[in-house]
Amino acid sequence: MHRLKIGHTGITWGIPGDMEQAYRDVAELGYLGFETFSRTILEWNQKPGGWRALVERYGIPTVAGYCGKTWIDPDTAATDLEMARREADALKEIGGETLVLACGRRPPGGYTLDQFRRLADALHEIARYCQSIGLVTGLHPHTGTAVETRQDIDTMMSLLDPSLVGFAPDTGQIAKGGSDILEVLRTYRPRITHVHLKDWSGAYPRDDQGHEIDTTGYVNYVPVGSGVLPIPAILDLLAEAGFAGWINVELDGTPRAPRPPREAAAMSRRYLGEILGNRVAWRR
Numbered sequence: 001m002h003r004l005k006i007g008h009t010g011i012t013w014g015i016p017g018d019m020e021q022a023y024r025d026v027a028e029l030g031y032l033g034f035e036t037f038s039r040t041i042l043e044w045n046q047k048p049g050g051w052r053a054l055v056e057r058y059g060i061p062t063v064a065g066y067c068g069k070t071w072i073d074p075d076t077a078a079t080d081l082e083m084a085r086r087e088a089d090a091l092k093e094i095g096g097e098t099l100v101l102a103c104g105r106r107p108p109g110g111y112t113l114d115q116f117r118r119l120a121d122a123l124h125e126i127a128r129y130c131q132s133i134g135l136v137t138g139l140h141p142h143t144g145t146a147v148e149t150r151q152d153i154d155t156m157m158s159l160l161d162p163s164l165v166g167f168a169p170d171t172g173q174i175a176k177g178g179s180d181i182l183e184v185l186r187t188y189r190p191r192i193t194h195v196h197l198k199d200w201s202g203a204y205p206r207d208d209q210g211h212e213i214d215t216t217g218y219v220n221y222v223p224v225g226s227g228v229l230p231i232p233a234i235l236d237l238l239a240e241a242g243f244a245g246w247i248n249v250e251l252d253g254t255p256r257a258p259r260p261p262r263e264a265a266a267m268s269r270r271y272l273g274e275i276l277g278n279r280v281a282w283r284r
Helices: 019-028 040-043 050-060 077-093 113-133 150-160 171-176 181-191 231-240 260-279
Strands: 003-011 036-037 063-068 098-102 138-139 194-197 244-248
Touching: 003 063, 003 260, 019 036, 019 050, 019 260, 036 040, 040 050, 040 063, 040 244, 050 063, 063 077, 063 244, 077 098, 077 113, 077 260, 098 194, 113 138, 113 150, 113 244, 171 181, 171 194, 181 231, 194 231, 231 260, 244 260
Parallel strands: 003 036, 003 244, 036 063, 063 098, 098 138, 194 244
Antiparallel strands: none
């Protein structure tokens, strides 16, 4: 029987949030791995014991780092690349596996084809470096960034070399961005390297200025199993493909969240335990 690897990201506890509390809660709830911003690992490495102390203290690995940069701004591109290399080194040093690559804010009308090409070139460069040190990468579509819509996703995936950059979908972000999540996953299933498992309320309300109105306290996301996404079908699709990467639960924490972060993570854990059973080797 193919067993899925289910972890959790740290953003439910805030950005930057209390990373030690997040790590402790995720481990105690039985999740198998942890994910944070790759820059956070660098910041913690300035403290006694560094990030490795958290890994050793709580007994589950940090499996991925989220690396969001603008990448193509001529004024910052070199700095972005150098910082991404440093973040990749820090992730590898503590046993991580995947650098999740997100891009800059979406301009009105989205990126031009030339901008997408330059973005692909930049991601190829960091991906080559990651390969050289034993990390994999994945493009991470995200609402509000240059890779948001289905057209954005298809354009970037057509430009990226699959031997260098994989696909790291966020189920909630992709659905919120207007795409059919199951259809996207089926289309790019062979290229998936990492997954953020996020559920969505189904609403994306905006005010007169176009700013999102958060109706859930989680930027319109909800604990896994509480929203509109076909979570069992998503997990079945990944399992049937023999997906061996990490599936990390994610929920955007805000000061308006209706419950403590641990309780939200426990809700997702209970739901996944019910639908997956022994298809996951939950930590005891």
